[in-house]
Amino acid sequence: MDDKEALRVGAAVRRRRRSLGLTLAAVATRSGLSVPFLSQIENERARPSARSLDRVAEALETTTARLRAAADSARAVDVVRVGEGEGVRRVVRGRHQLSALEFTGELDLGREFQHRNDELMYVVQGAAEVEAEGQAYRLEQGDTLFLSGGVRHRWRATMPGTRLLVVAVAEHVDATFDPRR
Numbered sequence: 001m002d003d004k005e006a007l008r009v010g011a012a013v014r015r016r017r018r019s020l021g022l023t024l025a026a027v028a029t030r031s032g033l034s035v036p037f038l039s040q041i042e043n044e045r046a047r048p049s050a051r052s053l054d055r056v057a058e059a060l061e062t063t064t065a066r067l068r069a070a071a072d073s074a075r076a077v078d079v080v081r082v083g084e085g086e087g088v089r090r091v092v093r094g095r096h097q098l099s100a101l102e103f104t105g106e107l108d109l110g111r112e113f114q115h116r117n118d119e120l121m122y123v124v125q126g127a128a129e130v131e132a133e134g135q136a137y138r139l140e141q142g143d144t145l146f147l148s149g150g151v152r153h154r155w156r157a158t159m160p161g162t163r164l165l166v167v168a169v170a171e172h173v174d175a176t177f178d179p180r181r
Contacts, residue, residue, distance in 0.1 A: 009041070009048070009053065009067055009068065009071040010041050010042045010043060010044040010071075011042075011044070011070075011071065012067045012068075012070035012071040013038075013041055013042050013056055013060070013067060014042040015070065016060045016062060016067065016070070017042075017060060020060060020061065022060075024038050024039055024042075027056065027059045027060065030058075030059035031055040031056050031058065031059035032055060033052060033055060033056065037052075038056070041056065050064075053067065087103070087104060087105055088101055088102070088103055088104075089101065089102050089104075091165070098167060098168065098169060099167070099168045099169075100165065100166065100167045100168075101165075101166050102124070102163060102164070102165050102166075103157065103162075103163070103164045103166065104161070104162070104163050104164075105157065105160070105161070105162065106156075106157050106158070106159070106160055106162065108156035108157070111154065112152055112153065112154045113152070113153055113154065114150065114151070114152045114153070115147075115149060115150075115168060116149050116150065117149045117168060117169035118146070118147065118148050118149050118168065118169050119146075119147045119149075119166060119167070119168035119169075120144060120145070120146050120147075120166070120167045120168070121139065121144065121145045121147070121155070121164060121165070121166050122143075122144045122164070122165045122166075122167070123139045123140060123141050123142065123143050123144075123162070123163075123164055123165075124141070124163040124164065124165055125141055125161060125162060125163040126140075126141065126157060126158070126159040126160070126161055126162025126163060126164075127139060127140045127141070127157070127158045127159045127162060128155055128156065128157050128158060128162060128164050129155065129156055129158055130145055130153060130154070130155040131153060131154050131155070132145075132147060132151055132152070132153035133151055133152070133153075138158075149169070
């Protein structure tokens with residue numbers, strides 16, 4: 001692991017720890033590493049050895065490869081220009097914690113979807129009809145529709161030139177339930 005990668009893994013460690021609802025003390029107990037050292041890792045003031053990172057990953061119920069992959073996307077800046085893609089275009093490239101697609105035109109994908117994580121639909125322009133949980137919803141420009149993970153749904157654009165933005169928690173992310181909500 002080079003210095004740049006080692007320094008960037010801290011944000012990924014913190015996100016993973018928080019997603020599991022763990023304290024630094026709990027991770028310290030699980031990993032056998034000290035709370036101050038873990039804090040320094042998360043704040044990118046310490047570079048964990050390969051063995052220490054293995055212990056942290058195990059304590060966080062993941063792998064070092066996943067932590068490194070999350071570190072790679074931790075500070076990504078990427079601009080996707082308007083002309084990149086027709087019909088369906090990715091507005092977030094790569095493997096991140098969210099996925100975002102823009103659908104343009106009178107699309108009817110003709111199938112039902114069910115994703116394990118949350119999703120948000122936003123009508124940028126035009127209109128769409130969404131069927132979810134046995135209810136029909138008509139969305140017009142500026143409307144949003146939230147679907148929690150597991151909700152079966154289908155949708156279709158109902159006007160020419162409709163632009164629908166779909167943002168979702170990425171399928172490769174294990175979204176967790178927060179009992180405090």
